[in-house]
Amino acid sequence: MQRVQLDKDIRPLSEFRANVASFIKEVQKTKRPLVITQHGKSAAVMLDVAEYEALVEKIELLTDIQIAETQLNKGKGVSHEKARDQILEK
Numbered sequence: 001m002q003r004v005q006l007d008k009d010i011r012p013l014s015e016f017r018a019n020v021a022s023f024i025k026e027v028q029k030t031k032r033p034l035v036i037t038q039h040g041k042s043a044a045v046m047l048d049v050a051e052y053e054a055l056v057e058k059i060e061l062l063t064d065i066q067i068a069e070t071q072l073n074k075g076k077g078v079s080h081e082k083a084r085d086q087i088l089e090k
Contacts, residue, residue, distance in 0.1 A: 013037065033046065
């Protein structure tokens, strides 16, 4: 995902409402998120669907890695040789 460009990708809700279709096209074209503000404070972020799905996949992978590291630190890991033997037995 592209990084937010502060001078281009932060827009007030009133401007978003008036130009929804053009903002959707912009997000799809640039692949950058659009931050929508309300009363001068960030309120929402709009993402391209493919960028959102890629972000979710990355989060899921990082979560799996974190779980595996926790299990290994608790001694719940299996050596490579033992895993290979278990697979080859089946």
